[in-house]
Amino acid sequence: MTAWNAEQSTDFRGPLDVTRAATAVVDAQDTVIGWSPAAQRLLGYQPQEIVGRPVTTFLSPGPTHSVLPLSLPPRFQGNEIRVARHRDGSELLVATAACPLPGAGTATRVLVATELQDLRLWESRLALLHGLATQSPLGLAIYDTELRLTWCNAAYEREIGRPFAEFRGYRADQLYSEGKFVTKGHPPTLDAVMHHVLDTGEPFLDLHFQGRPPSDPETDHIWSCAYYRLQDADGHVFGVCEDAFDISDRYKAQRRLALLVEAGRGIGNTLDVMVTAKKITEVAVPEFAATVTVDLAGAVLEGGVPATSGSAAMSLVRVARCSAEGDDEQEGHEEDYEENDEGTPGQRPSPPPLGNHPPVEYPSGSPQDRSLSSGGLVLDDKALVVPLRAGNSTLGIVTFIRGTGSAAFDSGEVALADELVARTAVSIDNARRFTRERTASLALQRQLLPQHVPEQSAVDLAHRYLPTDDVTGVGGDWFDVIPLSGTRVGLVVGDVVGHGLQAAATMGRLRTTVRAFAQMDMDPVELLSRVDDLVAQSAEEQRGELGPPDGAYADVTTGATLLYAVYDPVSRRCVMARAGHLPPAVVDPDGALSFPDLPAGPPLGLGGLPFESMEIELPVGSLLALFTDGLVEARDRDIDHGLDTLGRVLSDRHASLEELCDRAVAELLPGGSTADDTALLLVRTRELDPSQVTEWELPAEPVAAGRARDLATQQLHQWGLDELAFATELVVSELVTNAVRYAEGPIQVRLIRDRTLLCEVADTGHTSPHLRHSGEDDEGGRGLFIVAQLVQRWGTRYTRSGKTIWTEQAFPATG
Numbered sequence: 001m002t003a004w005n006a007e008q009s010t011d012f013r014g015p016l017d018v019t020r021a022a023t024a025v026v027d028a029q030d031t032v033i034g035w036s037p038a039a040q041r042l043l044g045y046q047p048q049e050i051v052g053r054p055v056t057t058f059l060s061p062g063p064t065h066s067v068l069p070l071s072l073p074p075r076f077q078g079n080e081i082r083v084a085r086h087r088d089g090s091e092l093l094v095a096t097a098a099c100p101l102p103g104a105g106t107a108t109r110v111l112v113a114t115e116l117q118d119l120r121l122w123e124s125r126l127a128l129l130h131g132l133a134t135q136s137p138l139g140l141a142i143y144d145t146e147l148r149l150t151w152c153n154a155a156y157e158r159e160i161g162r163p164f165a166e167f168r169g170y171r172a173d174q175l176y177s178e179g180k181f182v183t184k185g186h187p188p189t190l191d192a193v194m195h196h197v198l199d200t201g202e203p204f205l206d207l208h209f210q211g212r213p214p215s216d217p218e219t220d221h222i223w224s225c226a227y228y229r230l231q232d233a234d235g236h237v238f239g240v241c242e243d244a245f246d247i248s249d250r251y252k253a254q255r256r257l258a259l260l261v262e263a264g265r266g267i268g269n270t271l272d273v274m275v276t277a278k279k280i281t282e283v284a285v286p287e288f289a290a291t292v293t294v295d296l297a298g299a300v301l302e303g304g305v306p307a308t309s310g311s312a313a314m315s316l317v318r319v320a321r322c323s324a325e326g327d328d329e330q331e332g333h334e335e336d337y338e339e340n341d342e343g344t345p346g347q348r349p350s351p352p353p354l355g356n357h358p359p360v361e362y363p364s365g366s367p368q369d370r371s372l373s374s375g376g377l378v379l380d381d382k383a384l385v386v387p388l389r390a391g392n393s394t395l396g397i398v399t400f401i402r403g404t405g406s407a408a409f410d411s412g413e414v415a416l417a418d419e420l421v422a423r424t425a426v427s428i429d430n431a432r433r434f435t436r437e438r439t440a441s442l443a444l445q446r447q448l449l450p451q452h453v454p455e456q457s458a459v460d461l462a463h464r465y466l467p468t469d470d471v472t473g474v475g476g477d478w479f480d481v482i483p484l485s486g487t488r489v490g491l492v493v494g495d496v497v498g499h500g501l502q503a504a505a506t507m508g509r510l511r512t513t514v515r516a517f518a519q520m521d522m523d524p525v526e527l528l529s530r531v532d533d534l535v536a537q538s539a540e541e542q543r544g545e546l547g548p549p550d551g552a553y554a555d556v557t558t559g560a561t562l563l564y565a566v567y568d569p570v571s572r573r574c575v576m577a578r579a580g581h582l583p584p585a586v587v588d589p590d591g592a593l594s595f596p597d598l599p600a601g602p603p604l605g606l607g608g609l610p611f612e613s614m615e616i617e618l619p620v621g622s623l624l625a626l627f628t629d630g631l632v633e634a635r636d637r638d639i640d641h642g643l644d645t646l647g648r649v650l651s652d653r654h655a656s657l658e659e660l661c662d663r664a665v666a667e668l669l670p671g672g673s674t675a676d677d678t679a680l681l682l683v684r685t686r687e688l689d690p691s692q693v694t695e696w697e698l699p700a701e702p703v704a705a706g707r708a709r710d711l712a713t714q715q716l717h718q719w720g721l722d723e724l725a726f727a728t729e730l731v732v733s734e735l736v737t738n739a740v741r742y743a744e745g746p747i748q749v750r751l752i753r754d755r756t757l758l759c760e761v762a763d764t765g766h767t768s769p770h771l772r773h774s775g776e777d778d779e780g781g782r783g784l785f786i787v788a789q790l791v792q793r794w795g796t797r798y799t800r801s802g803k804t805i806w807t808e809q810a811f812p813a814t815g
Helices: 037-043 116-134 154-160 190-200 248-266 273-284 367-374 411-448 501-518 524-543 639-650 657-668 704-719 722-742 783-790
Strands: 022-026 032-035 080-085 091-100 109-115 139-143 149-152 204-211 221-231 237-246 291-297 316-323 378-380 383-390 393-401 459-466 475-483 489-499 561-568 573-579 585-587 613-617 623-627 678-685 693-698 747-753 757-763 793-798 803-809
Touching: 022 037, 037 080, 037 109, 091 116, 109 116, 139 154, 149 154, 190 204, 190 221, 190 237, 221 248, 248 273, 248 411, 273 291, 273 316, 273 411, 316 393, 367 378, 367 383, 367 393, 383 411, 393 411, 411 501, 459 475, 459 657, 475 501, 475 678, 489 501, 489 623, 489 678, 501 524, 501 561, 524 561, 524 573, 561 623, 585 639, 623 639, 639 657, 657 678, 693 704, 704 722, 704 747, 704 757, 722 747, 722 757, 722 783, 722 803, 783 803
Parallel strands: none
Antiparallel strands: 022 032, 022 109, 080 091, 091 109, 139 149, 139 237, 204 221, 221 237, 291 316, 291 393, 378 383, 383 393, 459 678, 475 489, 489 561, 561 573, 573 613, 585 623, 623 678, 693 747, 747 757, 757 803, 793 803
16 A cells, blocks of 8 residues: 555545546547547657557557467457557556447547556455455444444454344444443443544544454453544545454453463462462452352361362361452351352351361362362363362362353363462462471470469569561570579570571570579579580581581571579679670669660670679669560661660559560550560569578587577577478588588578578588588598488579578478
């Protein structure tokens, strides 16, 4: 068409039309007696140069050999192809036609000629129009200005399913009464689109129209439509043309691809079985199915795998359901389904829900039962059941159901459902494995954390622990409360770098180590130094030959932080030291908040600066808060802001410790979760009543043992503990005797009546007695052995001025 100018492209007369072609009038002897201007333009002869001369002057006497056989006569017989000679001597191929003239005049025929290439182009246009009308798969229709059908091609006629004569004159909205345009941003109806084209002359291209053709009334089709206005040669509008091409298959393929893309974005983004199962129902409804349900084996929710893939042994629970009608099941509720109108077997009435996941049972022979039994997908009318398979295990099933009036699943849709469920199965299996690992990690962590914090005479206490909400779910934060000799209590809070099983296991090792050292009555500085040495040694072993070659289980202890404090309710003194950890918060009985300027010290395992301790006096009723950085530090919050918030919460003097814990968590972790695990330990100090403590100072002389026995016996009588007098006399006598023999300076004897009877003997020596078994010939060495048999526990505590040997006895049982 680009070879034709605008005038020719709008002129539908053929090139051999007498009004357009080169025309010559000839007589009976084929002499030219008339010559048209078009002939002058084509061949270059002026009328006066050619009139009166024979036709052979400019036209070969016969047709070309390549077109017509040689046996044809040289006279003009009709449509022929001949060689014409131009006035300048050049030759050109022309198509000719001869038309006889009636009457008895001189003129007998009219001869018309045109260039062969123009005729061929015209024939191509005719063939094109004929093909569009009879062979093209593109539906063509012409509507008049009243939007009534005036012409259509064969493809459109096949689409309607009736002869054109039977629906000629119909309006477009009569043929597709329920159709609509699904392309956004355009009028939704045929009537509105065509009127817009008629009124404005603006064409519409590639509008997607959805409807059901009369030839296939049960199936929705999608057409790509174009509309443009039709005008005659004078510019008068006489209608609108519609081009429509059925793109249903392509549209379905695009929808399937889009569904897979959406599934790829949404499914598998979380390691949560429930969220993953819910996502496939949201993706598939309503684009793919009217209702989608996901049933999983109960073991999957706990991180396990079903014992068998058979339906008889598999207990299913409903974890997700989505419906286009908006009747989605809520958690803990289940609808009972019987056989539906189409005859598709439904599910049996279920037993009462188990927790938030109601169990479901399917009758024998139902699509779901057949899928579970065979391990493959089952297509039954408008129900499609696809198993969720991971390896050789079936985790559950996904059921897709089409609504009434919808087409059944075709092979492409079955393949799509299989792909969707396969992706979901992989994600659910990953989530299941994560659930199993997380459950194991949490179980390990819970076992490593204090299971029960016994009541202490030294302090009232409350605590909170929140695991992280990130992928691993567990971390290395911990706290501990350790009863010590002399009614003292050790308070611990620590943080191990990293998350997961390794961090939890490392935390357990550290907690056990700290507890063991604490019960040896080490002061905070010595305890941190010992733990630091062990951590550094462990890290060195990991870097050496003892570590695994691939580093898969590298120790994460290095860099852990720790805060250790010891509170004595008798002296109301608290000694504390920290290894890179945040200092505690202290609130006095009047509500004044402070963060002691406790030397930080390096994190464990890094070495460098030595650890230092601080000793402060805590009035009775003081609040001491030990915590990890997960409580006060967050991605969107500065740590100083977190400390200020914590201090404001703790300054409430009238709230209980449990209330303060709840408020601190609510204020600092409003979502109930955190990117880092969190430990919080709150203690409120107590003081032993003076009547519970008696202390004497004795000289380091042999008579001190007897004096100590007398004083202890008198005090036990005052306390009503005469039954413990004999054992206590022996204990005091042996410990004072050892102090006189092996130490110098005054001897301190102290009795404490708490939950047990505590006896302490302090001297200036630094040599600890050792329990040993004496031989038959030994005259001594049995005293400490006898003491150990008389008491529940005993031990040695070192101080700056010496050591203290302590014992603990249970009170006699009361009848």
